Structures are given as structure tokens and as C-alpha cells.
Amino acid sequence: MIFTTVGTQLPFHRLIDVIDIWSLEQDVRGCFAQIGNDGNPPQNMKFSNTLDPAQFANQIAKCKVVVSHAGIGTILTALQYGKPIIVMPRLARYGEHRNDHQLATVANLEGRAGIHVAHNEHDLKALLNKAHDLGTNTNVTSAAEPELIQAIDSFIGARQTGIIYA
Amino acid sequence: MSKHIKHPKILAVSSGGGHWIQMLRLRPAFKECKVHYVSVNPKCAADVPEAKFHSVTDGNRDTKLSLIKMAVKILFLTFWVRPDVVISTGAAPGYFACRFAKLVGARSLFIDSVANAEEMSLSAKLSASHASKVFSQWPDVAKKFGVEWHGSVL
Numbered sequence: 452m453i454f455t456t457v458g459t460q461l462p463f464h465r466l467i468d469v470i471d472i473w474s475l476e477q478d479v480r481g482c483f484a485q486i487g488n489d490g491n492p493p494q495n496m497k498f499s500n501t502l503d504p505a506q507f508a509n510q511i512a513k514c515k516v517v518v519s520h521a522g523i524g525t526i527l528t529a530l531q532y533g534k535p536i537i538v539m540p541r542l543a544r545y546g547e548h549r550n551d552h553q554l555a556t557v558a559n560l561e562g563r564a565g566i567h568v569a570h571n572e573h574d575l576k577a578l579l580n581k582a583h584d585l586g587t588n589t590n591v592t593s594a595a596e597p598e599l600i601q602a603i604d605s606f607i608g609a610r611q612t613g614i615i616y617a
Numbered sequence: 618m619s620k621h622i623k624h625p626k627i628l629a630v631s632s633g634g635g636h637w638i639q640m641l642r643l644r645p646a647f648k649e650c651k652v653h654y655v656s657v658n659p660k661c662a663a664d665v666p667e668a669k670f671h672s673v674t675d676g677n678r679d680t681k682l683s684l685i686k687m688a689v690k691i692l693f694l695t696f697w698v699r700p701d702v703v704i705s706t707g708a709a710p711g712y713f714a715c716r717f718a719k720l721v722g723a724r725s726l727f728i729d730s731v732a733n734a735e736e737m738s739l740s741a742k743l744s745a746s747h748a749s750k751v752f753s754q755w756p757d758v759a760k761k762f763g764v765e766w767h768g769s770v771l
Contacts, residue, residue, distance in 0.1 A: 503660045522634060552734075552736070597768075601767070607704075
């Protein structure tokens with residue numbers, strides 16, 4: 452029901468621990484976590500250290516809610532599948548990342564439809580308790596904003612210089 | 618006199634995870650191009666069945682030997698593919714690709730990750746003096762670092 456993921460690089464014990472304890476307390480079944488190569492195994496849910504891209508997409512497709520670090524790949528994939536996502540930023544002071552850029556990411560994404568920010572473990576638990584009612588965004592396409600596509604298209608110059616007379 | 622369309626050859630280079638997902642969202646811009654994708658996970662090939670895919674060793678500033686292996690493979694691919702244009706969504710592989718693009722006369726565009734909402738990434742800063750253009754996906758960051766902003770992948 453809930454798919455938790457910490458991305459490919461580093462473990463994120465604070466995130467996994469909250470979900471693990473919450474799922475036991477609330478007796479929630481069918482949760483799955485991807486915990487990273489150095490993650491501590493959760494006690495109350497199925498998990499794997501890593502997932503390949505197809506397995507990852509499959510987990511997103513079949514879950515009700517995604518819980519994640521503030522990694523852009525997971526956020527974009529969850530939105531593309533129309534799933535609500537709860538994100539908790541990694542903090543450098545706990546050794547969870549080399550800097551606090553995930554704080555900047557959530558500060559700038561907070562309030563967008565379908566993205567729910569947990570600033571700490573307490574917020575995360577509160578959001579999990581209303582997991583069934585979290586809003587989604589069903590309007591996310593598989594492409595970047597049209598302005599960006601247009602700017603790249605112009606850079607490539609296919610339209611302007613592509614025609615050659617031989 | 619016959620007219621035909623030349624399809625530009627693109628080397629589209631990114632690191633894994635979110636960098637790769639952002640690259641996939643740029644695909645509509647590549648629709649009249651021959652694209653060679655480069656990323657760190659060989660299994661990403663399944664995401665782009667319509668194009669060529671090459672994998673490179675993963676690495677970052679903390680894994681110097683991996684970075685060297687990555688750079689050598691990207692240098693090789695640059696000469697082997699001989700792209701007209703290099704497009705990157707970061708991080709380290711994208712920097713190397715923008716840096717080597719000039720060696721084959723290719724223009725290069727480094728698009729900093731949407732994750733960098735307040736500062737440009739190290740790889741984007743390093744790419745600034747090598748890439749033909751650098752985009753930030755946040756207007757304030759673009760202004761602060763003197764690069765271009767044309768919207769985001771979101």
C-alpha cells in the first residue's frame with residue numbers, strides 16, 4: 452500500500468524507522484521499502500536494498516502512496532503516475548547527505564499538487580495517518596514544460612539549420 | 618537540386634536517478650535527432666528502446682578512480698559518436714561531456730538539476746566555462762549565477 456524509497460546512493464534510517472514503527476503500530480500490511488545498500492533492514496515490511504528502473508516503476512504503479520527522501524527522480528516518477536508523494540528532506544547534520552540541498556528542494560516544491568512535505572519524523576507520522584486522503588496531481592505529463600522543450604529545440608537548431616540543399 | 622533534412626546527432630549525457638529521469642522528460646526536444654544516451658545504470662537502456670544507449674562507471678567527487686574511468690569512457694564516446702550537440706542534465710558525466718564536446722566541434726548545453734533550487738551544483742559551475750550554454754531550472758538561481766532560465770522539467 453505504501454512504497455518507501457531512499458534512492459540509489461545513501462541510506463536514510465530516520466525515514467525507514469518511522470514507517471517501520473508506524474506500520475506495526477497501525478497494523479498496516481502490504482508496505483514495501485527500498486532501503487539502499489547500507490540501510491538497516493526494517494522489521495515489519497518487505498524490503499530490498501536496490502531496485503532496477505523497471506522494478507521501481509512497478510512499485511510506484513501499484514502503491515497507493517509514495518514516501519521518499521526529497522529526490523527529484525522519485526518525485527517526478529510519482530507525479531507521472533498520479534500518485535501522492537510524501538517527501539522528507541535528508542539533512543547534512545545527521546550525515547544523510549553531503550549538504551542540505553534537499554531542504555531547498557522541498558522549500559520550492561511545497562504546495563505543489565500531489566507533493567506533501569514532512570519536515571521531520573513528527574510531520575511524517577501525521578501525514579501517514581491521513582495517507583488515504585492525501586491529494587494527488589493527475590495532470591502531470593511525461594514531458595518537461597513546453598518552454599524548456601522549445602529552448603532545447605532552438606539550441607539543437609534542427610529547425611533553423613537542418614535543411615541542406617545538395 | 619534535392620532537399621533533405623539533416624538529423625542532428627545528439628549525445629545526451631546524465632548521471633543516474635533523478636538526473637536520468639529529467640533527461641527522459643526532455644525527449645520531445647530530440648524527436649528529429651539521432652540520439653545516443655549515456656548514463657550510469659546499464660538497465661536504463663530499457664527506457665530508451667528507440668535510441669542507442671551507452672553506460673559509464675558511476676562516480677562523484679568522493680570516488681576519484683571511478684571519476685577517471687568515467688571521464689575516459691566519455692572521451693571515447695565523444696570521439697566515437699562525434700555528436701553535433703551535447704545535452705546534459707548533470708552531474709559529473711555531464712560536466713565531462715560538455716568539456717569534451719569542443720574537441721569534436723560540438724555545441725553543448727548543461728541543464729542543472731531541478732533539485733538545485735538555491736545554488737547551482739558544482740558540476741554546473743564547473744561546466745560554465747566549457748559548455749556553450751548553461752540553464753538553471755529556477756529563475757532566481759539563473760539570475761544569481763548569470764545563466765539562462767527557460768522553465769523546468771516539472
